[in-house]
Amino acid sequence: MSVIPLNYIEPVFRPPSEAGSLILQVTNGCSWNKCTFCEMYTAPQKKFKPKQEDEVLSEIKAVASSQPSVRRVFLADGDAMVLSYRRLHQILVWLNEYFPNLQRVSSYCLPRNIRNKTVAELAELKSLGLDILYVGAESGDDLVLEKVQKGETQASTVDALVKIKQAGLRSSVMILNGLGGRRYSEQHAVNSANMVNLAQPDYLATLVVSFPLGEQRLRSGFDDFDMLNQKELFREERLFLEHTDLSKTIFRSDHASNYLVLKGVLGRDKVAMLNKLDLAIDNPEMVPLRQEWQRGL
Ligand code: SF4
Numbered sequence: 216m217s218v219i220p221l222n223y224i225e226p227v228f229r230p231p232s233e234a235g236s237l238i239l240q241v242t243n244g245c246s247w248n249k250c251t252f253c254e255m256y257t258a259p260q261k262k263f264k265p266k267q268e269d270e271v272l273s274e275i276k277a278v279a280s281s282q283p284s285v286r287r288v289f290l291a292d293g294d295a296m297v298l299s300y301r302r303l304h305q306i307l308v309w310l311n312e313y314f315p316n317l318q319r320v321s322s323y324c325l326p327r328n329i330r331n332k333t334v335a336e337l338a339e340l341k342s343l344g345l346d347i348l349y350v351g352a353e354s355g356d357d358l359v360l361e362k363v364q365k366g367e368t369q370a371s372t373v374d375a376l377v378k379i380k381q382a383g384l385r386s387s388v389m390i391l392n393g394l395g396g397r398r399y400s401e402q403h404a405v406n407s408a409n410m411v412n413l414a415q416p417d418y419l420a421t422l423v424v425s426f427p428l429g430e431q432r433l434r435s436g437f438d439d440f441d442m443l444n445q446k447e448l449f450r451e452e453r454l455f456l457e458h459t460d461l462s463k464t465i466f467r468s469d470h471a472s473n474y475l476v477l478k479g480v481l482g483r484d485k486v487a488m489l490n491k492l493d494l495a496i497d498n499p500e501m502v503p504l505r506q507e508w509q510r511g512l
Contacts, residue, residue, distance in 0.1 A: 220277045222270070228255055229289050230349050230387070231470065233321060236287035237278060241266050241306055245293030247325060249364045250353070251433045252394060252424055256293055265298060272309055279313035286318040296328035296348065300336040307343035319346035326350065326367045326375035337382030347385040347417075350376060355410025356403045359395045362437040369410045376414035387418035390455070392473075393448050394424045396440035400451045408458030418465045419481065421455070423448060423472040445474055445504075446496055452477075453492040456485060474504045 224243045229236070244256040244263035256263070278285065288310055290296075296303070310317055322345075329337070337345075354360050355369045379386045388411060395403030411419055424442075426433065433440055443451060452468065452475075461481040466488070468477040475495050477488050495502045 220281075221274055224260055226255070226258070226261075227291055228293070229291065230321075230323075232387075233287070233289040236289040236321070237282075237285045238289050238291050239271070239274065239278075239306075239310075240291045241271050241295050241298065242292055246297040247294065247327070247366055249366060251363050251436055252353075252391065252426070254426075254428050254432070257428075261292070265302070268302065268305065271306060275309050275313050283314060284316050285314045286316050288314070288317065288320045290320060290322040293323055294325045294328055295322040296324040300332050300340070303340055303345070304343065307340060307345060311343060317344050320344045321347040321349065324348040324350050324375075324379075326352075326372045329375040329378050330371075334378055334381045337378065337384060341383045345384060347387060348379055349387045349389065350379075350416075351389045352376075352407070352410060353389065353391045354394050354403050354407050355390075356395060356399065356406035359399050359403050359406075362399075362440075363394060363433065364436055369406060373410055373413045376416060380415070385417040386414070387420065388414065388416040390419070390421045391424045392421045392452050392455075392468075393443045395451075396437070397443060397447065398439050398441065400443060400447065401454065404451045404454035405458050408455050408460075411464070412458075412460045415461060416464055418467070419461070420466070420470060421452060421468045421473070422470045423474070425472050445499075449475065449492055449496045453489060453496065456481075456488055456492070459485065471505075475502065476505075 223240055227238055227240060229238050242265045244261040246263045248256050248263060307320060310320060352372045353365055357368050360367055376386050390407045459481055464481045466479055466481045468475065477491060479488055491502065
């Protein structure tokens with residue numbers, strides 16, 4: 216998609232599964248931007264701002280003139296779902312008008328983005344192609360969420376995920392392995408499992424918390440944070456998976472930050488994944504693990 220004339224404000228992020236999608240930047244940055252573990256939108260040029268509607272339309276037209284066959288669109292940046300129902304509706308109408316083969320539209324989404332939209336409005340957006348929302352829940356533990364300034368709770372996240380499901384949209388939930396540090400590892404794992412059990416998301420992924428720019432920002436509100444070592448990360452992941460009670464959720468821990476790749480459907484493949492984790496904990500030399508240099512942080 217690099218040849219397409221889009222006026223990106225860099226850096227631009229997208230989930231790994233949106234590699235083949237047109238990334239349409241309808242907002243710049245993240246409207247919250249306070250999570251202390253997140254460095255995605257901390258550069259000065261990433262200060263949050265919705266893109267002007269006429270600019271969004273011109274970009275859609277520009278792409279359509281050279282590549283009208285676009286099928287998938289990811290609305291960037293960090294929480295495009297913060298836009299009002301009216302704006303999102305308009306963008307989806309344009310996407311349908313200019314890309315006749317459009318199959319699905321997706322976006323990152325904060326639980327708070329869903330609060331001011333009704334189930335009927337979300338269902339209408341679904342009818343226009345909005346299909347999957349990537350929700351960075353990070354943790355289901357309220358204390359950990361408070362310490363990292365997520366601005367959400369387990370209850371607010373579950374409410375949003377349930378509403379997403381009621382509207383017929385799919386959700387992909389991300390949990391950050393290690394976010395509670397050593398002290399809160401157990402409650403982070405168990406309460407995160409409780410949260411996903413209540414929400415039954417379509418997709419679930421765990422990533423390992425990492426700080427390419429250092430831990431200072433996180434420590435501002437979390438002075439007792441201690442990064443877990445590899446074995447402790449596996450133990451926490453195991454505890455989390457052990458407590459999940461999911462009926463049909465596609466699970467992945469294949470993001471570049473993970474040492475151990477796990478893939479399967481929960482609950483069907485839960486025992487197999489727990490066995491793999493046990494092996495990684497007790498006999499790491501018998502399991503293919505990513506080396507530090509192979510992890511994309
Ligand atoms: S809501 Fe998401 S994008 Fe925004 S600061 Fe938090 S983790 Fe980063």
